Amino acid sequence: MGLDVNSIRKDFPILEKKIYGKPLVYFDNAATTQKPSCVIEKICEGYYNCNANIHRGVHFLSQQATEAHEAARENVRDFINAGSTQEIIFTRGTTEAINLVASSFGDSQCKEGDEIIVSQMEHHSNIVPWQLLQARKGTKLKVLPFDENGVLQLEQLDSLISDRTRLIAIAHVSNTLGTINPVKEIIRKAHEHNIPVLVDGAQSIPHIKVDVQDLDADFYVFSGHKIYGPTGIGVLYGKERWLEAIPPYQGGGEMIQKVTFEKTTFNELPFKFEAGTPDYIGSTALATALDYVRNIGIENIAQHETELLEYARTKMSGIEGMRFIGNAPHRGGLVSFLVGSIHPYDMGTILDKLGIAVRTGHHCAEPVMQAFGIEGTVRASFAMYNTKEEIDILMAGIERARKMFHH
Numbered sequence: 001m002g003l004d005v006n007s008i009r010k011d012f013p014i015l016e017k018k019i020y021g022k023p024l025v026y027f028d029n030a031a032t033t034q035k036p037s038c039v040i041e042k043i044c045e046g047y048y049n050c051n052a053n054i055h056r057g058v059h060f061l062s063q064q065a066t067e068a069h070e071a072a073r074e075n076v077r078d079f080i081n082a083g084s085t086q087e088i089i090f091t092r093g094t095t096e097a098i099n100l101v102a103s104s105f106g107d108s109q110c111k112e113g114d115e116i117i118v119s120q121m122e123h124h125s126n127i128v129p130w131q132l133l134q135a136r137k138g139t140k141l142k143v144l145p146f147d148e149n150g151v152l153q154l155e156q157l158d159s160l161i162s163d164r165t166r167l168i169a170i171a172h173v174s175n176t177l178g179t180i181n182p183v184k185e186i187i188r189k190a191h192e193h194n195i196p197v198l199v200d201g202a203q204s205i206p207h208i209k210v211d212v213q214d215l216d217a218d219f220y221v222f223s224g225h226k227i228y229g230p231t232g233i234g235v236l237y238g239k240e241r242w243l244e245a246i247p248p249y250q251g252g253g254e255m256i257q258k259v260t261f262e263k264t265t266f267n268e269l270p271f272k273f274e275a276g277t278p279d280y281i282g283s284t285a286l287a288t289a290l291d292y293v294r295n296i297g298i299e300n301i302a303q304h305e306t307e308l309l310e311y312a313r314t315k316m317s318g319i320e321g322m323r324f325i326g327n328a329p330h331r332g333g334l335v336s337f338l339v340g341s342i343h344p345y346d347m348g349t350i351l352d353k354l355g356i357a358v359r360t361g362h363h364c365a366e367p368v369m370q371a372f373g374i375e376g377t378v379r380a381s382f383a384m385y386n387t388k389e390e391i392d393i394l395m396a397g398i399e400r401a402r403k404m405f406h407h
């Protein structure tokens, strides 16, 4: 079934906006997605009608807000098919979730000389927390490389794994190359060696049906704002046995059972990992976003984005000097490219003047740029509300830039 994109677009008020007098063409969805009215209204509704600090409160509003927050947890559990709500930890986003695991798992399970494997296409947020662990504990970071098409060289995984490997942390979908990685296969391989796997789902959650039990992921993390939800809220899924085994990340209210100056005991899961007042307005608005996606159907969204991707790749390959960065056969809805020797920032600036929002630069994945020997790319990333007509506008913009730079 195709998407009714016209009707979907009406749900996203910002898409009506004019930029420099031109209709907004928003192709920066991998950085953050726009929000449907229902999500924006849910945030307002929360503050208008249902605002009180959650848990502990006996009064009506506090109980209502607590119920909404815990219902949101159940909503997330269902969305990724986790076994239990105890395995759903609300965080600020992907970055905080990875830092949580790098701290709690890393500090408790890793010793000097132990190894963490990441891939060469990771976002900085799945590199730097492991380097911080390295500085604290003397662990080593090993890197699974990709080939010239941006496909992970899985055959090298066996030789990277050793009896010192403590964790493999890998992106489900690359935010620069678009590659969809075979995480299920990586997890299966890792588990043969009893190594847990963290999947960075920042770029997969909005585009791929995720079933953490089917993947058998030990940790799966994502950000709400990339799936039409608000900023400032994200999720760490962790298998219960891991979350039980590792210590709290931050100390404070909510995460304790009993505090004395001599000894403190910690709350049960998932609260053990949620110190301080949680973003209960964000969590409920995230649940609204997930309902919105459910309603449209993630498979329908994926199909639409794949059509856009194929349309864009076919059309754009006709542009003189076009170079795609990332040619994996299995890819999500984004194109990273360069045209001749036009600097990505110049291309981005010209497109911006035409109302087209693309991202330029290293996309927080500098090692990917280093592998290709480039400074950055131009990235157009698609969402359910994008259209082929918008891709035509992008095409015309690229052609215009090409002519301006005499390429």
Ligand code: PMP
Binding pocket: 030, 031, 092, 093, 094, 095, 096, 123, 125, 126, 171, 173, 174, 175, 200, 202, 203, 223, 364
């Ligand atoms: N990992 C990947 C693959 C991403 O694309 C991003 C966001 N660009 C992140 C992690 C970080 O997400 P956030 O900034 O929402 O924490």
